[in-house]
Amino acid sequence: MSKQGVHIAVKELSHSYAPRGPITFDQVNLVSLPGEVLAIIGRSGCGKSTLLHIMAGLLAPTAGEVRIDDVPVKNPSPRWVMMFQAPHLFPWMHVRQNVGIGLKFAHWPESKIQERVEKTIKLVDLEAFVDSNVQDLSGGQQQRVALARSLVMEPEMLLLDEPFSALDAFTRAALQKDVRSIAKSLGINLVIVTHNIDEAVLMADRAVIMAGSPGKIRDEIVVSLPEERNSKDSEVQKLREHLMEAFRTASSIQERGTDEAL
Protein backbone atom coordinates (compact mmCIF):
# COMPACT_ATOMS: atom_id res chain seq x y z
CA MET A 1 0.00 0.00 0.00
CA SER A 2 2.57 2.53 -1.11
CA LYS A 3 0.41 4.87 -3.17
CA GLN A 4 0.24 8.48 -2.08
CA GLY A 5 -2.59 10.97 -2.35
CA VAL A 6 -3.57 13.12 -5.27
CA HIS A 7 -4.15 16.75 -6.12
CA ILE A 8 -7.87 17.26 -6.68
CA ALA A 9 -9.17 20.27 -8.57
CA VAL A 10 -12.88 20.88 -9.08
CA LYS A 11 -13.25 23.67 -11.63
CA GLU A 12 -16.42 25.63 -12.34
CA LEU A 13 -18.47 22.47 -11.87
CA SER A 14 -22.24 22.63 -12.48
CA HIS A 15 -24.82 19.90 -12.67
CA SER A 16 -28.45 19.44 -13.59
CA TYR A 17 -30.23 16.06 -13.80
CA ALA A 18 -32.38 17.17 -16.75
CA PRO A 19 -31.55 19.64 -19.56
CA ARG A 20 -34.29 22.05 -18.47
CA GLY A 21 -34.54 20.85 -14.89
CA PRO A 22 -33.38 22.60 -11.74
CA ILE A 23 -29.64 23.08 -11.29
CA THR A 24 -28.27 20.82 -8.54
CA PHE A 25 -25.17 22.95 -7.92
CA ASP A 26 -23.56 25.76 -9.80
CA GLN A 27 -19.94 26.76 -10.52
CA VAL A 28 -18.38 24.85 -7.66
CA ASN A 29 -14.63 25.33 -7.25
CA LEU A 30 -12.63 23.19 -4.89
CA VAL A 31 -9.04 22.14 -4.37
CA SER A 32 -7.71 19.38 -2.16
CA LEU A 33 -4.03 18.66 -1.60
CA PRO A 34 -2.44 15.19 -1.57
CA GLY A 35 -3.22 13.24 1.60
CA GLU A 36 -5.85 15.68 2.82
CA VAL A 37 -9.09 14.67 4.50
CA LEU A 38 -11.73 17.00 3.14
CA ALA A 39 -15.28 17.08 4.49
CA ILE A 40 -18.14 18.51 2.45
CA ILE A 41 -20.96 19.47 4.80
CA GLY A 42 -24.41 20.45 3.76
CA ARG A 43 -28.11 19.85 4.19
CA SER A 44 -29.91 17.18 2.23
CA GLY A 45 -30.58 18.30 -1.32
CA CYS A 46 -27.70 20.77 -1.68
CA GLY A 47 -25.98 18.50 -4.21
CA LYS A 48 -23.07 17.24 -2.12
CA SER A 49 -23.67 13.55 -3.00
CA THR A 50 -24.01 14.44 -6.68
CA LEU A 51 -20.71 16.32 -6.47
CA LEU A 52 -19.07 13.21 -4.99
CA HIS A 53 -20.54 10.97 -7.74
CA ILE A 54 -19.06 13.31 -10.37
CA MET A 55 -15.69 13.26 -8.58
CA ALA A 56 -15.83 9.44 -8.72
CA GLY A 57 -16.61 9.49 -12.44
CA LEU A 58 -19.98 7.84 -11.86
CA LEU A 59 -21.88 10.87 -13.16
CA ALA A 60 -21.05 13.39 -15.88
CA PRO A 61 -21.15 17.12 -15.03
CA THR A 62 -23.26 19.56 -17.03
CA ALA A 63 -20.37 22.03 -17.09
CA GLY A 64 -16.89 22.29 -15.66
CA GLU A 65 -14.55 19.47 -14.79
CA VAL A 66 -12.82 17.51 -12.07
CA ARG A 67 -9.08 17.00 -12.44
CA ILE A 68 -7.05 14.51 -10.47
CA ASP A 69 -3.33 15.19 -10.73
CA ASP A 70 -4.30 17.42 -13.65
CA VAL A 71 -6.01 14.58 -15.56
CA PRO A 72 -9.76 15.08 -16.13
CA VAL A 73 -12.06 12.51 -14.51
CA LYS A 74 -14.31 11.01 -17.18
CA ASN A 75 -14.98 7.50 -15.88
CA PRO A 76 -14.80 5.50 -12.67
CA SER A 77 -11.33 4.19 -11.88
CA PRO A 78 -9.85 1.94 -9.21
CA ARG A 79 -7.55 4.93 -8.47
CA TRP A 80 -10.50 6.77 -6.92
CA VAL A 81 -13.01 4.56 -5.18
CA MET A 82 -16.31 5.54 -3.62
CA MET A 83 -17.90 4.12 -0.49
CA PHE A 84 -21.64 4.50 -0.22
CA GLN A 85 -24.11 5.10 2.62
CA ALA A 86 -24.94 1.37 2.69
CA PRO A 87 -22.21 -1.25 2.25
CA HIS A 88 -23.92 -2.87 -0.80
CA LEU A 89 -21.95 -6.07 -0.36
CA PHE A 90 -22.54 -8.99 -2.71
CA PRO A 91 -24.50 -11.40 -0.48
CA TRP A 92 -23.57 -14.54 -2.45
CA MET A 93 -19.89 -13.92 -1.72
CA HIS A 94 -18.02 -14.41 1.53
CA VAL A 95 -16.00 -11.60 3.11
CA ARG A 96 -12.81 -12.69 1.33
CA GLN A 97 -14.51 -12.74 -2.10
CA ASN A 98 -16.24 -9.40 -1.53
CA VAL A 99 -12.97 -7.74 -0.63
CA GLY A 100 -11.10 -9.23 -3.59
CA ILE A 101 -13.73 -8.61 -6.29
CA GLY A 102 -12.13 -5.41 -7.61
CA LEU A 103 -8.81 -7.20 -8.08
CA LYS A 104 -10.65 -9.99 -9.90
CA PHE A 105 -12.10 -7.37 -12.26
CA ALA A 106 -8.51 -6.23 -12.84
CA HIS A 107 -7.54 -9.85 -13.74
CA TRP A 108 -5.10 -10.32 -10.88
CA PRO A 109 -3.86 -13.90 -10.34
CA GLU A 110 -5.70 -15.68 -7.52
CA SER A 111 -2.60 -16.03 -5.29
CA LYS A 112 -1.87 -12.31 -5.49
CA ILE A 113 -5.54 -11.49 -4.79
CA GLN A 114 -5.47 -13.63 -1.64
CA GLU A 115 -2.24 -12.04 -0.47
CA ARG A 116 -3.59 -8.50 -0.88
CA VAL A 117 -7.00 -9.42 0.58
CA GLU A 118 -5.44 -10.89 3.74
CA LYS A 119 -3.38 -7.75 4.22
CA THR A 120 -6.36 -5.43 3.76
CA ILE A 121 -8.67 -7.46 5.97
CA LYS A 122 -6.07 -7.18 8.72
CA LEU A 123 -6.00 -3.42 8.21
CA VAL A 124 -9.74 -3.13 8.90
CA ASP A 125 -9.56 -5.58 11.79
CA LEU A 126 -11.73 -8.33 10.30
CA GLU A 127 -9.34 -11.32 10.38
CA ALA A 128 -11.80 -13.36 12.45
CA PHE A 129 -14.50 -13.00 9.78
CA VAL A 130 -12.52 -13.59 6.61
CA ASP A 131 -14.54 -16.67 5.59
CA SER A 132 -17.88 -15.54 7.05
CA ASN A 133 -21.01 -15.00 5.04
CA VAL A 134 -21.47 -11.23 4.82
CA GLN A 135 -25.14 -11.62 5.74
CA ASP A 136 -24.03 -12.86 9.17
CA LEU A 137 -22.11 -9.66 9.96
CA SER A 138 -23.31 -6.61 11.87
CA GLY A 139 -23.85 -3.26 10.09
CA GLY A 140 -20.49 -1.96 11.31
CA GLN A 141 -18.66 -5.11 10.23
CA GLN A 142 -20.33 -4.94 6.81
CA GLN A 143 -19.19 -1.34 6.42
CA ARG A 144 -15.67 -2.46 7.35
CA VAL A 145 -15.86 -5.07 4.57
CA ALA A 146 -16.95 -2.31 2.16
CA LEU A 147 -14.00 -0.23 3.36
CA ALA A 148 -11.62 -3.15 2.79
CA ARG A 149 -13.15 -3.71 -0.67
CA SER A 150 -12.28 -0.08 -1.49
CA LEU A 151 -8.84 -0.07 0.14
CA VAL A 152 -7.74 -3.32 -1.51
CA MET A 153 -7.56 -1.41 -4.82
CA GLU A 154 -4.91 0.83 -3.23
CA PRO A 155 -6.82 3.95 -4.29
CA GLU A 156 -5.19 7.35 -4.19
CA MET A 157 -8.50 8.90 -3.24
CA LEU A 158 -11.39 7.48 -1.23
CA LEU A 159 -14.76 9.17 -1.57
CA LEU A 160 -17.17 8.56 1.28
CA ASP A 161 -20.87 9.31 0.83
CA GLU A 162 -22.25 9.46 4.38
CA PRO A 163 -20.92 5.95 4.96
CA PHE A 164 -21.58 5.81 8.70
CA SER A 165 -25.02 7.40 8.86
CA ALA A 166 -26.85 4.07 9.27
CA LEU A 167 -24.64 2.87 12.13
CA ASP A 168 -25.07 3.13 15.88
CA ALA A 169 -23.09 5.81 17.73
CA PHE A 170 -20.37 3.48 19.11
CA THR A 171 -19.69 1.75 15.79
CA ARG A 172 -19.76 5.09 13.99
CA ALA A 173 -17.18 6.61 16.36
CA ALA A 174 -14.88 3.59 16.00
CA LEU A 175 -15.09 3.63 12.21
CA GLN A 176 -14.58 7.40 11.97
CA LYS A 177 -11.37 7.04 13.94
CA ASP A 178 -10.18 3.97 12.05
CA VAL A 179 -10.91 5.33 8.56
CA ARG A 180 -9.03 8.54 9.26
CA SER A 181 -6.04 6.75 10.75
CA ILE A 182 -5.93 4.24 7.85
CA ALA A 183 -6.13 7.06 5.29
CA LYS A 184 -3.38 8.96 7.09
CA SER A 185 -1.15 5.90 7.38
CA LEU A 186 -1.59 5.21 3.64
CA GLY A 187 -1.25 8.87 2.71
CA ILE A 188 -4.38 8.83 0.53
CA ASN A 189 -6.97 11.57 0.08
CA LEU A 190 -10.34 11.26 1.78
CA VAL A 191 -13.34 13.25 0.62
CA ILE A 192 -16.22 12.72 2.97
CA VAL A 193 -19.72 14.00 2.39
CA THR A 194 -21.74 14.36 5.56
CA HIS A 195 -24.44 16.37 7.26
CA ASN A 196 -22.97 15.45 10.61
CA ILE A 197 -20.86 18.31 12.02
CA ASP A 198 -19.23 16.04 14.63
CA GLU A 199 -18.12 13.65 11.89
CA ALA A 200 -16.48 16.50 10.00
CA VAL A 201 -14.66 17.74 13.12
CA LEU A 202 -13.47 14.27 14.12
CA MET A 203 -12.35 13.18 10.66
CA ALA A 204 -11.41 16.14 8.48
CA ASP A 205 -8.37 18.37 7.98
CA ARG A 206 -10.60 20.90 6.29
CA ALA A 207 -14.36 21.30 5.95
CA VAL A 208 -16.26 23.13 3.24
CA ILE A 209 -19.89 24.08 3.69
CA MET A 210 -22.20 23.67 0.78
CA ALA A 211 -25.60 25.37 0.83
CA GLY A 212 -28.21 27.02 -1.32
CA SER A 213 -30.29 25.94 -4.22
CA PRO A 214 -28.50 25.55 -6.54
CA GLY A 215 -25.75 24.50 -4.15
CA LYS A 216 -22.56 26.51 -3.82
CA ILE A 217 -19.53 26.35 -1.55
CA ARG A 218 -20.36 28.99 1.07
CA ASP A 219 -17.53 28.66 3.58
CA GLU A 220 -14.36 26.80 4.38
CA ILE A 221 -12.87 25.99 7.77
CA VAL A 222 -9.49 24.44 8.51
CA VAL A 223 -9.82 21.77 11.19
CA SER A 224 -6.50 22.25 12.93
CA LEU A 225 -6.76 19.63 15.63
CA PRO A 226 -4.32 17.01 16.90
CA GLU A 227 -4.45 13.52 15.40
CA GLU A 228 -6.02 12.05 18.58
CA ARG A 229 -9.49 13.60 18.64
CA ASN A 230 -12.08 13.11 21.29
CA SER A 231 -15.54 14.60 20.95
CA LYS A 232 -15.37 15.76 24.60
CA ASP A 233 -12.09 17.71 24.22
CA SER A 234 -12.55 21.45 24.60
CA GLU A 235 -10.70 22.16 21.34
CA VAL A 236 -12.99 19.78 19.47
CA GLN A 237 -16.03 21.37 21.12
CA LYS A 238 -14.82 24.86 20.19
CA LEU A 239 -14.26 23.92 16.57
CA ARG A 240 -17.60 22.18 16.49
CA GLU A 241 -19.29 25.40 17.62
CA HIS A 242 -17.35 27.38 15.04
CA LEU A 243 -18.37 24.97 12.29
CA MET A 244 -21.96 24.97 13.52
CA GLU A 245 -22.06 28.77 13.39
CA ALA A 246 -20.64 28.79 9.86
CA PHE A 247 -23.19 26.13 8.89
CA ARG A 248 -26.03 28.24 10.36
CA THR A 249 -24.86 31.34 8.50
CA ALA A 250 -24.59 29.36 5.24
CA SER A 251 -28.04 27.87 5.80
CA SER A 252 -29.54 31.31 6.47
CA ILE A 253 -28.12 32.44 3.11
CA GLN A 254 -29.86 29.40 1.62
CA GLU A 255 -33.16 30.30 3.31
CA ARG A 256 -32.85 33.99 2.35
CA GLY A 257 -32.09 32.93 -1.19
CA THR A 258 -35.19 30.76 -1.21
CA ASP A 259 -37.33 33.56 0.28
CA GLU A 260 -36.03 36.03 -2.29
CA ALA A 261 -36.72 33.55 -5.02
CA LEU A 262 -40.27 33.18 -3.71
Added chain:
Amino acid sequence: MSTVTNNDQRFSRLGAIFRTLVTRVFYSLIGLSILFGLWWYGGWLLESNPSTRSFSDFGPGPALNAISYLVEDGTIVNASLASGYRLGLGLLLAILTGVPVGILMGRSKVFRKLSNTPFQFLRMVSPLSWEPIAVIAMPTWDQAIIFLISMAAVWPVAFATAAGLAKLDPSWFKVARNLGARWWHVVKEIILPAIVFDVLTGIRLAVGVAWIVIVPAEFLGITSGLGYTIQDSRENLMYDSLAVMILVIGILGFLMDGICMALIKRFSWHRG
Protein backbone atom coordinates in the same frame (compact mmCIF):
# COMPACT_ATOMS: atom_id res chain seq x y z
CA MET B 1 -14.68 -27.17 29.35
CA SER B 2 -15.22 -25.38 26.04
CA THR B 3 -14.51 -28.65 24.13
CA VAL B 4 -17.27 -30.32 26.11
CA THR B 5 -19.62 -27.44 25.32
CA ASN B 6 -18.71 -27.56 21.61
CA ASN B 7 -19.32 -31.34 21.52
CA ASP B 8 -22.64 -30.87 23.30
CA GLN B 9 -23.68 -28.23 20.77
CA ARG B 10 -22.63 -30.47 17.86
CA PHE B 11 -24.58 -33.42 19.29
CA SER B 12 -27.67 -31.33 19.92
CA ARG B 13 -27.47 -29.94 16.33
CA LEU B 14 -27.06 -33.44 14.89
CA GLY B 15 -29.93 -34.60 17.09
CA ALA B 16 -32.17 -31.82 15.76
CA ILE B 17 -31.27 -32.70 12.13
CA PHE B 18 -31.95 -36.41 12.82
CA ARG B 19 -35.32 -35.63 14.43
CA THR B 20 -36.32 -33.42 11.47
CA LEU B 21 -35.30 -36.17 9.04
CA VAL B 22 -37.19 -38.88 10.93
CA THR B 23 -40.29 -36.69 11.14
CA ARG B 24 -40.12 -35.93 7.40
CA VAL B 25 -39.64 -39.60 6.44
CA PHE B 26 -42.43 -40.63 8.83
CA TYR B 27 -44.95 -38.21 7.30
CA SER B 28 -43.85 -39.12 3.75
CA LEU B 29 -44.35 -42.82 4.49
CA ILE B 30 -47.76 -42.19 6.01
CA GLY B 31 -48.76 -40.07 2.97
CA LEU B 32 -47.51 -42.70 0.53
CA SER B 33 -49.32 -45.42 2.50
CA ILE B 34 -52.58 -43.47 2.19
CA LEU B 35 -51.99 -43.12 -1.56
CA PHE B 36 -51.20 -46.82 -1.86
CA GLY B 37 -54.34 -47.61 0.14
CA LEU B 38 -56.46 -45.52 -2.23
CA TRP B 39 -54.86 -47.27 -5.22
CA TRP B 40 -55.54 -50.64 -3.64
CA TYR B 41 -59.15 -49.59 -2.89
CA GLY B 42 -59.59 -48.39 -6.51
CA GLY B 43 -58.27 -51.74 -7.77
CA TRP B 44 -60.63 -53.59 -5.43
CA LEU B 45 -63.60 -51.49 -6.66
CA LEU B 46 -62.70 -52.28 -10.27
CA GLU B 47 -62.39 -55.97 -9.49
CA SER B 48 -65.56 -56.22 -7.44
CA ASN B 49 -67.75 -54.72 -10.20
CA PRO B 50 -68.31 -57.20 -13.10
CA SER B 51 -68.62 -54.35 -15.63
CA THR B 52 -65.15 -52.98 -14.72
CA ARG B 53 -63.40 -56.26 -13.85
CA SER B 54 -61.43 -56.21 -17.12
CA PHE B 55 -59.63 -53.09 -15.87
CA SER B 56 -58.67 -54.66 -12.55
CA ASP B 57 -55.02 -55.00 -13.62
CA PHE B 58 -54.78 -51.31 -12.73
CA GLY B 59 -54.64 -52.40 -9.10
CA PRO B 60 -51.38 -52.58 -7.14
CA GLY B 61 -51.14 -56.38 -7.11
CA PRO B 62 -50.95 -56.98 -10.90
CA ALA B 63 -48.95 -53.77 -11.41
CA LEU B 64 -46.29 -54.72 -8.84
CA ASN B 65 -46.06 -58.18 -10.44
CA ALA B 66 -45.53 -56.56 -13.87
CA ILE B 67 -42.56 -54.49 -12.70
CA SER B 68 -40.11 -57.39 -12.82
CA TYR B 69 -40.80 -58.35 -16.44
CA LEU B 70 -40.97 -54.71 -17.58
CA VAL B 71 -37.52 -54.22 -16.05
CA GLU B 72 -36.19 -57.47 -17.52
CA ASP B 73 -37.34 -56.76 -21.10
CA GLY B 74 -35.95 -53.20 -20.87
CA THR B 75 -39.29 -51.46 -21.37
CA ILE B 76 -38.92 -49.15 -18.36
CA VAL B 77 -35.27 -48.23 -19.02
CA ASN B 78 -35.73 -47.71 -22.78
CA ALA B 79 -38.89 -45.65 -22.37
CA SER B 80 -37.29 -43.53 -19.63
CA LEU B 81 -34.13 -42.94 -21.67
CA ALA B 82 -36.08 -41.95 -24.79
CA SER B 83 -38.28 -39.51 -22.85
CA GLY B 84 -35.28 -38.28 -20.84
CA TYR B 85 -33.37 -37.53 -24.04
CA ARG B 86 -36.26 -35.47 -25.46
CA LEU B 87 -36.87 -33.74 -22.14
CA GLY B 88 -33.17 -32.94 -21.71
CA LEU B 89 -32.81 -31.43 -25.18
CA GLY B 90 -36.08 -29.53 -24.91
CA LEU B 91 -35.11 -28.12 -21.52
CA LEU B 92 -31.63 -27.21 -22.74
CA LEU B 93 -33.12 -25.25 -25.64
CA ALA B 94 -35.59 -23.59 -23.26
CA ILE B 95 -32.79 -22.57 -20.87
CA LEU B 96 -30.51 -21.34 -23.66
CA THR B 97 -33.36 -19.20 -25.00
CA GLY B 98 -35.16 -18.34 -21.76
CA VAL B 99 -32.22 -17.06 -19.69
CA PRO B 100 -30.95 -14.47 -22.24
CA VAL B 101 -34.53 -13.42 -23.05
CA GLY B 102 -35.24 -13.09 -19.32
CA ILE B 103 -32.06 -11.03 -18.81
CA LEU B 104 -33.13 -8.75 -21.68
CA MET B 105 -36.61 -8.42 -20.16
CA GLY B 106 -35.11 -7.57 -16.80
CA ARG B 107 -32.46 -5.12 -18.04
CA SER B 108 -34.13 -3.35 -20.97
CA LYS B 109 -37.25 -1.35 -20.25
CA VAL B 110 -38.01 -1.04 -23.99
CA PHE B 111 -37.69 -4.79 -24.57
CA ARG B 112 -39.84 -5.51 -21.51
CA LYS B 113 -42.61 -3.19 -22.72
CA LEU B 114 -42.34 -4.53 -26.24
CA SER B 115 -42.36 -8.20 -25.28
CA ASN B 116 -44.71 -8.29 -22.31
CA THR B 117 -48.02 -8.62 -24.19
CA PRO B 118 -46.88 -11.06 -26.91
CA PHE B 119 -45.03 -13.20 -24.36
CA GLN B 120 -48.00 -13.30 -21.99
CA PHE B 121 -50.18 -14.27 -24.97
CA LEU B 122 -47.80 -17.06 -26.06
CA ARG B 123 -47.40 -18.26 -22.47
CA MET B 124 -51.14 -18.85 -22.21
CA VAL B 125 -51.27 -21.02 -25.34
CA SER B 126 -51.24 -24.69 -24.39
CA PRO B 127 -47.94 -26.14 -25.63
CA LEU B 128 -49.78 -29.16 -27.07
CA SER B 129 -51.79 -26.91 -29.38
CA TRP B 130 -48.55 -26.28 -31.29
CA GLU B 131 -48.34 -29.99 -32.15
CA PRO B 132 -49.88 -29.83 -35.67
CA ILE B 133 -47.61 -26.90 -36.58
CA ALA B 134 -44.58 -28.59 -35.01
CA VAL B 135 -45.21 -31.77 -36.99
CA ILE B 136 -45.39 -29.80 -40.25
CA ALA B 137 -42.45 -27.53 -39.44
CA MET B 138 -40.03 -30.12 -38.06
CA PRO B 139 -38.42 -32.83 -40.19
CA THR B 140 -38.90 -35.59 -37.57
CA TRP B 141 -41.44 -36.44 -34.86
CA ASP B 142 -38.61 -36.42 -32.32
CA GLN B 143 -37.75 -32.82 -33.18
CA ALA B 144 -41.43 -31.88 -33.06
CA ILE B 145 -41.70 -33.24 -29.50
CA ILE B 146 -38.49 -31.46 -28.46
CA PHE B 147 -39.94 -28.24 -29.89
CA LEU B 148 -43.15 -28.72 -27.86
CA ILE B 149 -41.16 -29.28 -24.67
CA SER B 150 -39.13 -26.12 -25.38
CA MET B 151 -42.34 -24.15 -25.95
CA ALA B 152 -43.69 -25.39 -22.63
CA ALA B 153 -40.47 -24.81 -20.66
CA VAL B 154 -39.18 -21.52 -22.05
CA TRP B 155 -41.74 -19.24 -20.34
CA PRO B 156 -41.17 -20.27 -16.71
CA VAL B 157 -37.40 -19.89 -17.28
CA ALA B 158 -37.68 -16.50 -19.02
CA PHE B 159 -40.18 -14.99 -16.56
CA ALA B 160 -38.32 -16.29 -13.50
CA THR B 161 -35.04 -14.88 -14.86
CA ALA B 162 -36.69 -11.50 -15.51
CA ALA B 163 -38.21 -11.54 -11.99
CA GLY B 164 -34.75 -12.29 -10.57
CA LEU B 165 -33.26 -9.36 -12.48
CA ALA B 166 -35.99 -7.03 -11.20
CA LYS B 167 -35.01 -7.86 -7.61
CA LEU B 168 -31.34 -6.93 -8.06
CA ASP B 169 -30.02 -4.01 -6.05
CA PRO B 170 -29.06 -1.31 -8.64
CA SER B 171 -26.28 -0.23 -6.28
CA TRP B 172 -24.43 -3.49 -6.99
CA PHE B 173 -23.91 -2.29 -10.56
CA LYS B 174 -22.70 1.09 -9.31
CA VAL B 175 -20.27 -0.60 -6.90
CA ALA B 176 -19.03 -2.90 -9.68
CA ARG B 177 -18.47 0.03 -12.08
CA ASN B 178 -16.75 1.89 -9.28
CA LEU B 179 -14.33 -1.02 -8.86
CA GLY B 180 -13.51 -1.14 -12.56
CA ALA B 181 -15.91 -3.87 -13.78
CA ARG B 182 -16.58 -4.22 -17.51
CA TRP B 183 -19.97 -5.41 -18.79
CA TRP B 184 -18.86 -9.06 -19.00
CA HIS B 185 -17.66 -8.88 -15.37
CA VAL B 186 -21.08 -7.53 -14.43
CA VAL B 187 -22.82 -10.44 -16.20
CA LYS B 188 -20.49 -13.15 -14.87
CA GLU B 189 -19.79 -11.93 -11.34
CA ILE B 190 -22.95 -9.98 -10.47
CA ILE B 191 -25.99 -10.82 -12.60
CA LEU B 192 -25.61 -14.61 -12.97
CA PRO B 193 -24.76 -15.43 -9.33
CA ALA B 194 -27.45 -13.03 -8.13
CA ILE B 195 -30.20 -14.57 -10.24
CA VAL B 196 -29.14 -18.24 -10.14
CA PHE B 197 -31.77 -18.92 -7.46
CA ASP B 198 -34.55 -17.48 -9.63
CA VAL B 199 -33.29 -19.22 -12.78
CA LEU B 200 -33.21 -22.57 -10.98
CA THR B 201 -36.69 -21.94 -9.58
CA GLY B 202 -37.83 -21.26 -13.16
CA ILE B 203 -36.10 -24.45 -14.35
CA ARG B 204 -37.85 -26.40 -11.60
CA LEU B 205 -41.22 -25.08 -12.79
CA ALA B 206 -40.18 -25.77 -16.40
CA VAL B 207 -39.26 -29.38 -15.56
CA GLY B 208 -42.71 -29.84 -14.03
CA VAL B 209 -44.51 -28.40 -17.06
CA ALA B 210 -42.28 -30.24 -19.56
CA TRP B 211 -42.76 -33.54 -17.73
CA ILE B 212 -46.53 -33.07 -17.94
CA VAL B 213 -46.33 -32.16 -21.65
CA ILE B 214 -43.99 -34.97 -22.73
CA VAL B 215 -46.45 -37.82 -22.06
CA PRO B 216 -49.30 -36.62 -24.33
CA ALA B 217 -46.71 -35.32 -26.84
CA GLU B 218 -45.36 -38.88 -27.17
CA PHE B 219 -48.79 -40.36 -27.84
CA LEU B 220 -48.49 -39.81 -31.58
CA GLY B 221 -46.02 -40.59 -34.33
CA ILE B 222 -43.21 -42.26 -32.40
CA THR B 223 -42.38 -45.72 -31.07
CA SER B 224 -40.46 -44.92 -27.90
CA GLY B 225 -40.81 -43.01 -24.67
CA LEU B 226 -43.05 -43.11 -21.63
CA GLY B 227 -46.03 -41.56 -23.46
CA TYR B 228 -45.74 -44.08 -26.29
CA THR B 229 -45.49 -46.98 -23.80
CA ILE B 230 -48.64 -45.80 -22.00
CA GLN B 231 -50.49 -45.50 -25.30
CA ASP B 232 -49.20 -48.89 -26.43
CA SER B 233 -50.23 -50.52 -23.13
CA ARG B 234 -53.72 -49.02 -23.41
CA GLU B 235 -54.19 -50.22 -26.98
CA ASN B 236 -53.03 -53.73 -26.02
CA LEU B 237 -55.20 -53.71 -22.88
CA MET B 238 -52.07 -54.19 -20.71
CA TYR B 239 -53.39 -52.19 -17.77
CA ASP B 240 -50.78 -53.55 -15.37
CA SER B 241 -48.04 -52.19 -17.64
CA LEU B 242 -49.92 -48.89 -17.93
CA ALA B 243 -50.09 -48.59 -14.13
CA VAL B 244 -46.34 -49.34 -13.86
CA MET B 245 -45.55 -46.60 -16.39
CA ILE B 246 -47.65 -44.15 -14.36
CA LEU B 247 -45.61 -45.17 -11.31
CA VAL B 248 -42.36 -44.65 -13.27
CA ILE B 249 -43.49 -41.19 -14.47
CA GLY B 250 -44.32 -40.22 -10.89
CA ILE B 251 -41.05 -41.52 -9.47
CA LEU B 252 -38.89 -39.90 -12.18
CA GLY B 253 -40.76 -36.61 -11.84
CA PHE B 254 -40.31 -36.74 -8.07
CA LEU B 255 -36.57 -37.43 -8.47
CA MET B 256 -36.09 -34.59 -10.97
CA ASP B 257 -37.94 -32.21 -8.69
CA GLY B 258 -35.71 -33.35 -5.81
CA ILE B 259 -32.59 -32.65 -7.88
CA CYS B 260 -33.90 -29.18 -8.76
CA MET B 261 -34.69 -28.51 -5.08
CA ALA B 262 -31.19 -29.63 -4.06
CA LEU B 263 -29.63 -27.35 -6.70
CA ILE B 264 -31.79 -24.43 -5.57
CA LYS B 265 -30.69 -25.05 -1.97
CA ARG B 266 -27.06 -25.36 -3.03
CA PHE B 267 -26.98 -22.13 -5.04
CA SER B 268 -29.37 -20.00 -3.03
CA TRP B 269 -27.80 -17.12 -1.11
CA HIS B 270 -31.10 -15.86 0.29
CA ARG B 271 -31.55 -16.03 4.04
CA GLY B 272 -34.70 -16.83 5.96
